[in-house]
Structure formats: structure tokens, C-alpha cells
Amino acid sequence: MELLPLFPLGTVLFPGLVLPLHVFEPRYRTLIQHLTELPANLPREFGVIAIRRGWEVGRQSEAADATITAGESLSLYEIGCAAEIRQITELPDGRFDLMTLGRRRFRLVGVARNDAPYLTGEVEWLPEPKGDPDREGELAAGVLSAYQDYLRAVRADEDGEQLPDDPTVLSHLVAATASLTLEDRQSLLAEPDTQSRLKSERALLRRETALLGQIRAVPVSLGDLAVPSSPN
Incomplete structure (x- = not known):
């Protein structure tokens, strides 16, 4: 832990x-300041975790993932991803612009008690088990084909797109770039391995x-569809 x-x-x-x-809230400015004070040999990372209810997002529908309650006004999903700061720009008024990179998944076990103004989680790191290469390659080919069909439907053209060959990298890229709901993305992040994620993505x-x-x-027109019909 x-x-x-x-x-x-x-x-x-x-x-x-x-x-x-773009970091502007005081509690997260403090978080970034604390990370910049770490020794150079330690990674400057924090956990990005999706909000189920509270704070930055409004009430959302329940999903199958577990909930961690972090106070009366906030509940979080169980699975998140560590973000490593790769570039940081401090603005004159104390705000920060960050460029971060997702590193590894974690399970949020609980919220630690401390004096920091931001949340600190008790986490366990999740492995990315290696599956059968032939099966992963077969599934990746199916997802690649389905994704190309999806892109053509979105863009209404025939232009293809260069995508990674590595099944795990492909599974993460598709999950992040397809127009999916937060619940769909969260479900994909929580999949136990690449094969499971690829199967879900294909569907x-x-x-x-x-x-x-x-x-x-x-x-x-789509505008007409958005107008409720009159009962009269």
C-alpha cells in the first residue's frame, strides 16, 4: 500500500x-508546489481519478465500479491512473500549466487522513498482465478494424489513421480517443488486462x-430531434 x-x-x-x-484552485496549487519540492530523483506524480459525484461534476448515474467516499460532497471511482508531470509552467498569479503523462493504474483503497488541503489516497498499483501474444494480436486487429470503421463514420470520409501495433498501447489509445461516456472509459480503465479491454472496446x-x-x-435534422414534441 x-x-x-x-x-x-x-x-x-x-x-x-x-x-x-491548468491548475488554479488553491488546494491543487499547494499539491503542485509540494511536488516541485521533492528531490530530483523522485517522480513528480499524482493520481488522476474520476469523480462519480460532487465537486467538479454534477450527479451522475451509478455504474458497476466501486465508490470511494471522500467526504459528504464527493465520491470517487475506485480505479485511477498516476500522472507524471513532464512539463510545468508557473504563471505570475500562482497558477500552473502542466503537461502530464499517464503512467500506471491504481486501485484507491481509501482516503488518508492528513493536514494537506488536497486529498491523499491509500492506493495499490495494478499490474498489466501479459496475455497470449497471438490472442492479443488477433483482438488488436479486430479493434483496429472497428476503430477505422468508427472514424470513417465520425468523419464521413475514407481517410485512415496510423495507429500503434502494440495491443496494450492500442487499447489505451482507443479508450482515450473514442467518443465514449465517462462510465464507458472508466469501465475500460478498470478492465483487468489488455485482452479484456480489447474485447470491450470492439463491442x-x-x-x-x-x-x-x-x-x-x-x-x-438533429436540431429537430432535440426539440420535445408537443402533447397538443
Whole structure:
């Protein structure tokens, strides 16, 4: 078990993905100041964890993931990802602009009691088990094909996109870049391994591509669909 400062957000970070942040709240300014004071040989990292309810996001629907209650006004999902600060710019008024990189997943076991104004989590690091290379390659090929179909449906063109060959890297990239709900992204982050994540992504991408096809087949504008019908 380790202690990790937490940065609750209304988003999900995946390993290997970049997350720029603008830090303006006093409690998180203090967090960044504490990290900059660490010895140079220690990683400057904090835990990005999605908010289920409270603070920066409004009330959301319940999902299957566990909830950690961090006070009466905030509840967090159980699985998060450590963000390592790669670039930091301190602004004249005390705010910070950060460039961070997702490193490794963790499970939030509880919230530690201390005097810091920001949350500190008791976490355990989650492994990324190595699966059967042939099976992972087969699943990655299926996700790659489904993702290309999804991109064509989104962009309405035939242009392809260069994507990584590594199944784990691909699984994280697709999870972070496809237009999914926070609950969908959180579910993908919580998958125990690459194979499980790829299987779920293939199903999600097929669902989203089919929905996009149905929307384009409706013979009315999207603006008309957004207006409630009158009971009269």
C-alpha cells in the first residue's frame, strides 16, 4: 500500500496518454508546489481519478465500479491512473500549466487522513498482465478494424489513421480517443488486462458506429430531434 496525492477530475486518464492541466484552485496549487519540492530523483506524480459525484461534476448515474467516499460532497471511482508531470509552467498569479503523462493504474483503497488541503489516497498499483501474444494480436486487429470503421463514420470520409501495433498501447489509445461516456472509459480503465479491454472496446466501437449510422439515416435534422414534441 502506498500514499498518493489525488487530483479528482471529470475525466479518465490512461497509461501512456498525455493530459494537459491548468491548475488554479488553491488546494491543487499547494499539491503542485509540494511536488516541485521533492528531490530530483523522485517522480513528480499524482493520481488522476474520476469523480462519480460532487465537486467538479454534477450527479451522475451509478455504474458497476466501486465508490470511494471522500467526504459528504464527493465520491470517487475506485480505479485511477498516476500522472507524471513532464512539463510545468508557473504563471505570475500562482497558477500552473502542466503537461502530464499517464503512467500506471491504481486501485484507491481509501482516503488518508492528513493536514494537506488536497486529498491523499491509500492506493495499490495494478499490474498489466501479459496475455497470449497471438490472442492479443488477433483482438488488436479486430479493434483496429472497428476503430477505422468508427472514424470513417465520425468523419464521413475514407481517410485512415496510423495507429500503434502494440495491443496494450492500442487499447489505451482507443479508450482515450473514442467518443465514449465517462462510465464507458472508466469501465475500460478498470478492465483487468489488455485482452479484456480489447474485447470491450470492439463491442463499444461497433455500438457507436451503428448508432452513428442510424442517426445519419434519420430524415430530419438533429436540431429537430432535440426539440420535445408537443402533447397538443
